[in-house]
Amino acid sequence: MANEEILYVRPGRLHYFVREILKRLRVPAQDATKVSDMMVAADLAGVESQGVARLPFHAERLSSGLVNPVANIKTVHQSSSAATVDGDNGLGPVVASFAMDLALTKAKREGTAAVAVRRSNDFGMAGYYARRSLERQMIGIAMSNASPTVLPPGGTRSMLGTNPLAIAIPASENVSPFVLDMSTSVTTKAKLEEAEKSKSSIPEGWALDSTNHPTTDPATALEALRLLPLGSQLETGSYKGYGLALAIDILCGVLSGGGFGLELAGAEGGKPGVARIGHFFLALRIRAFGPYVNFRNRIDELLTKLTRKTNSDAPRIFYPGEPEFEMEQLRRAHGIPIPGDLSTRLEGMANGLDLADAWEHLLESRK
Amino acid sequence: MANEEILYVRPGRLHYFVREILKRLRVPAQDATKVSDMMVAADLAGVESQGVARLPFHAERLSSGLVNPVANIKTVHQSSSAATVDGDNGLGPVVASFAMDLALTKAKREGTAAVAVRRSNDFGMAGYYARRSLERQMIGIAMSNASPTVLPPGGTRSMLGTNPLAIAIPASENVSPFVLDMSTSVTTKAKLEEAEKSKSSIPEGWALDSTNHPTTDPATALEALRLLPLGSQLETGSYKGYGLALAIDILCGVLSGGGFGLELAGAEGGKPGVARIGHFFLALRIRAFGPYVNFRNRIDELLTKLTRKTNSDAPRIFYPGEPEFEMEQLRRAHGIPIPGDLSTRLEGMANGLDLADAWEHLLESRK
Numbered sequence: 001m002a003n004e005e006i007l008y009v010r011p012g013r014l015h016y017f018v019r020e021i022l023k024r025l026r027v028p029a030q031d032a033t034k035v036s037d038m039m040v041a042a043d044l045a046g047v048e049s050q051g052v053a054r055l056p057f058h059a060e061r062l063s064s065g066l067v068n069p070v071a072n073i074k075t076v077h078q079s080s081s082a083a084t085v086d087g088d089n090g091l092g093p094v095v096a097s098f099a100m101d102l103a104l105t106k107a108k109r110e111g112t113a114a115v116a117v118r119r120s121n122d123f124g125m126a127g128y129y130a131r132r133s134l135e136r137q138m139i140g141i142a143m144s145n146a147s148p149t150v151l152p153p154g155g156t157r158s159m160l161g162t163n164p165l166a167i168a169i170p171a172s173e174n175v176s177p178f179v180l181d182m183s184t185s186v187t188t189k190a191k192l193e194e195a196e197k198s199k200s201s202i203p204e205g206w207a208l209d210s211t212n213h214p215t216t217d218p219a220t221a222l223e224a225l226r227l228l229p230l231g232s233q234l235e236t237g238s239y240k241g242y243g244l245a246l247a248i249d250i251l252c253g254v255l256s257g258g259g260f261g262l263e264l265a266g267a268e269g270g271k272p273g274v275a276r277i278g279h280f281f282l283a284l285r286i287r288a289f290g291p292y293v294n295f296r297n298r299i300d301e302l303l304t305k306l307t308r309k310t311n312s313d314a315p316r317i318f319y320p321g322e323p324e325f326e327m328e329q330l331r332r333a334h335g336i337p338i339p340g341d342l343s344t345r346l347e348g349m350a351n352g353l354d355l356a357d358a359w360e361h362l363l364e365s366r367k
Numbered sequence: 368m369a370n371e372e373i374l375y376v377r378p379g380r381l382h383y384f385v386r387e388i389l390k391r392l393r394v395p396a397q398d399a400t401k402v403s404d405m406m407v408a409a410d411l412a413g414v415e416s417q418g419v420a421r422l423p424f425h426a427e428r429l430s431s432g433l434v435n436p437v438a439n440i441k442t443v444h445q446s447s448s449a450a451t452v453d454g455d456n457g458l459g460p461v462v463a464s465f466a467m468d469l470a471l472t473k474a475k476r477e478g479t480a481a482v483a484v485r486r487s488n489d490f491g492m493a494g495y496y497a498r499r500s501l502e503r504q505m506i507g508i509a510m511s512n513a514s515p516t517v518l519p520p521g522g523t524r525s526m527l528g529t530n531p532l533a534i535a536i537p538a539s540e541n542v543s544p545f546v547l548d549m550s551t552s553v554t555t556k557a558k559l560e561e562a563e564k565s566k567s568s569i570p571e572g573w574a575l576d577s578t579n580h581p582t583t584d585p586a587t588a589l590e591a592l593r594l595l596p597l598g599s600q601l602e603t604g605s606y607k608g609y610g611l612a613l614a615i616d617i618l619c620g621v622l623s624g625g626g627f628g629l630e631l632a633g634a635e636g637g638k639p640g641v642a643r644i645g646h647f648f649l650a651l652r653i654r655a656f657g658p659y660v661n662f663r664n665r666i667d668e669l670l671t672k673l674t675r676k677t678n679s680d681a682p683r684i685f686y687p688g689e690p691e692f693e694m695e696q697l698r699r700a701h702g703i704p705i706p707g708d709l710s711t712r713l714e715g716m717a718n719g720l721d722l723a724d725a726w727e728h729l730l731e732s733r734k
Contacts, residue, residue: 076657077655077656077657079477079478079652079655080447080448080477080478081447081448081474081477081478081479081480081655082477082478082479082651082652082655082656083478083655083656084656084657107448110446110447110448110449110477111446111447111448111449111450111480111481112448112449112479112480112481112649113448113478113479114478114479114651116656139618139622152673152684153684154682154683154684154685155682155684156677156681157677159672159673167610167614169614169617178613178614178617180607180610180611180613180614182604182606182607182610182611184607186598186603186604187604203602203603205603206603230597230598230604230607230608231553231597231598232599232603235570236553236570236572236573236599237549237553237554237597239549239687240547240549240551240597241597242687243534243547243549243686243687244547244549246545246547246673246686246687247534247536247545247547247687249669250536250545250666250669251506253669254662254665254666254669255506255651255653255656255657255662256656256657257656257657257661257665260665260669261669261672261673262672282479282649284449284481284622285446285449286622288444288446288448288449289444289449289450289451289483289622289623289624290443290444290451290622290623290624294624295621295622298621298624298627299617299621302616302617302620302621302627302628305526305628305629306519306526306613306628310523310524314523315521316521317519317520317521317522318521319610319613320606320609320610320613320614
């Protein structure tokens, strides 16, 4: 019988659990911490598909030798405001944190900096890296390519990934920062899986079936994996989502010297192989463009005006990052929910790695 | 009776005509050349809405004192790889060319550079500035904010512009470069005007009417000016188009110290005022990330694989920039078409400015 109990666990305990699992899989402690930081941030933000739910996927790839647990990450090209990083096939969050921090360090000195990354793996939540800019009063941008699941307009097979783009921009302390974190497709595989699990149909405009006709059945869409680019149809601008996805593939895959297009088929799905995923990070130091206090006052004004109700019946307008910010407050207070089927998997994984203690430690944190 | 004859004119003659008109309106010759460069490039690419069709709009704003013909463009903040430019309310193409070239110069030295621009005007075709990077073997990115015509999801009034984004990436000489040039809304006012003119209905998902219900009538949509963000509906990702438009407004308006959001209402439409439009440019020197020859071989491979037909019945897939590139070859051979109603307006404008000679010179170039 399926386990339908939802566990609510403390973020700190979940962080410890993820770290212990990764350490047991030969990941050095400081690298395990970086992966755990990203996963807990994703779970706090309500982006469960990039949180601890993704740990079994990474664990399996570490175990089977598809990901290098002891990667030697290197900067292979460098100028004052640009660099290329070789991830040595390490865990995505470890490689991506290194590269984003390099971009931030360079931008602090020069004003603007970009870092391209090759030979990495799935980095999880793009917004996590973009957000690293915020406490340094910078603007952060993060992108990644991904295994081909998206159909170009007029195409008959998926040739591009859902290639995410995240942009984080600081605001005042009492205001939620602007954090856009989007795939360049209409939707993602994770959303199809959610719909399948809850036995609901999906909207037209999300995906095609294996004969390239629209489908509203999530199982059919998952089988075909032909997601549509943002815009859905040509007449409603799908060449724009397609163009963004392709530009991201070029920045992350071609510019970096990494894998691109169909070469990323091993990153996920039927025939696992070395992922060859690439990323691209950009950092802008706000003070290089003018006084920071002016920027802060002006962005507060923009976001306040945007979200102000014109009358009491009008709906409140949200800006990117607000829903995730609110979710984080809620989950810090009430715990991170772990659905029953996931907790069964995590417990099994912990037992298999002789880490029943770490699982017990997590359970004790139940709220 | 309406003039329905289409004139086909030579690009060089059209360039001369635009320049003469602007010079007569007190624009210095070298600045008039820059505007003319952009407009002819737009007409060659088939983006007529940013070509000479837009000259009467700019001429009127110059005549009425809303745009400064003799702008003193200044770099007001600067570090090695970042700058802010004040456009002194000059013509958009003059200010934008200055700023993009500054980004390219800095990126050549440092690897990456960004320039934010305030106090400018409508810069026309975003892709024109991004494309300036190509001959320097760089990647160019250009953005602008614009007068509010786009409705945030759940909103009841237009608060954002169609805020265009262009990305240009070089390829081999025998391959069309990648040039994405997109608004972050599903469509633009120009497309509504085209539909109205040709008496065709518009697709659902483009715009709402003045009671915030979907409309397929272009006149109703033009009256309300409530365009939908890319993605059209929340369930098909409109928060992504909205998020991109807002991020662009922040980079172009807030970061630069220029106008943003509803402050840009004077840029176009009912109550003309000083535009206060801002831009943002980014340049990446490809050689700062690795050997250029590797990049060129790899991007050629990606674009070739993407566009290769899997079988002879399959449609050919195009990538961004290809249709405009083909149009340019065609128009260089056969001339730029000037529709009858536009030629009537241009002739009237030329006569009003005592430039009948310039008009005659253009007419002589008819093919």
